[in-house]
Amino acid sequence: DAMVIQNPRYQVTQFGKPVTLSCSQTLNHNVMYWYQQKSSQAPKLLFHYYDKDFNNEADTPDNFQSRRPNTSFCFLDIRSPGLGDAAMYLCATSRDMGQGREQYFGPGTRLTVT
Amino acid sequence: DAKTTQPNSMESNEEEPVHLPCNHSTISGTDYIHWYRQLPSQGPEYVIHGLTSNVNNRMASLAIAEDRKSSTLILHRATLRDAAVYYCILRDKGGSEKLVFGKGTKLTVNP
Numbered sequence: 001d002a003m004v005i006q007n008p009r010y011q012v013t014q015f016g017k018p019v020t021l022s023c024s025q026t027l028n029h030n031v032m033y034w035y036q037q038k039s040s041q042a043p044k045l046l047f048h049y050y051d052k053d054f055n056n057e058a059d060t061p062d063n064f065q066s067r068r069p070n071t072s073f074c075f076l077d078i079r080s081p082g083l084g085d086a087a088m089y090l091c092a093t094s095r096d097m098g099q100g101r102e103q104y105f106g107p108g109t110r111l112t113v114t
Numbered sequence: 115d116a117k118t119t120q121p122n123s124m125e126s127n128e129e130e131p132v133h134l135p136c137n138h139s140t141i142s143g144t145d146y147i148h149w150y151r152q153l154p155s156q157g158p159e160y161v162i163h164g165l166t167s168n169v170n171n172r173m174a175s176l177a178i179a180e181d182r183k184s185s186t187l188i189l190h191r192a193t194l195r196d197a198a199v200y201y202c203i204l205r206d207k208g209g210s211e212k213l214v215f216g217k218g219t220k221l222t223v224n225p
């Protein structure tokens with residue numbers, strides 16, 4: 001089945017130690033998104049790629065960066081994780097960005113910062 | 115982005131229909147109404163979307179008021195697997211077409 005895959009499902013990192021989360025998709029979608037979801041809150045968009053074009057949300061901290069080396073893969077890099085960055089990180093894809101277009105989400109990676 | 119208002123929580127019994135309301139009184143004429151749900155410990159899942167007419171798919175039905183200021187997601191026969199947080203989201207034509215999640219409605223299904 002075509003899907004969005006996130007690895008690992010659980011990641012523990014130390015305060016200030018860079019960490020990378022990965023996402024891959026077999027849907028061949030043009031757009032890939034990263035969301036942050038803190039405990040008991042709704043998902044919040046961090047940024048997205050439309051093909052190779054990177055679009056950062058205005059309130060996304062500089063500590064968060066992303067790479068998309070090809071259509072299938074997208075990475076979320078957290079340069080210096082703080083305790084406040086502990087959250088579920090969700091990757092999503094969509095074929096394009098039409099307002100009627102649905103997004104497909106992965107299962108998420110739960111990040112713990114110690 | 116236009117805002118939506120949903121009840122914080124609702125309860126239903128298994129095998130009964132569930133009507134999840136959403137108010138969006140500031141909706142514009144070109145805003146689509148999307149519904150997603152998030153099961154515990156999983157990523158959100160697309161449920162249904164519509165613009166003006168009522169919509170049906172294998173998961174649910176979406177009833178849109180004639181003035182479009184409110185909509186209702188209908189699960190025809192709730193199962194325990196439908197227990198989730200349901201998000202009603204407006205997507206505007208002029209914006210970045212991103213999903214802006216509100217607080218959603220937590221649906222509990224009783225056996």
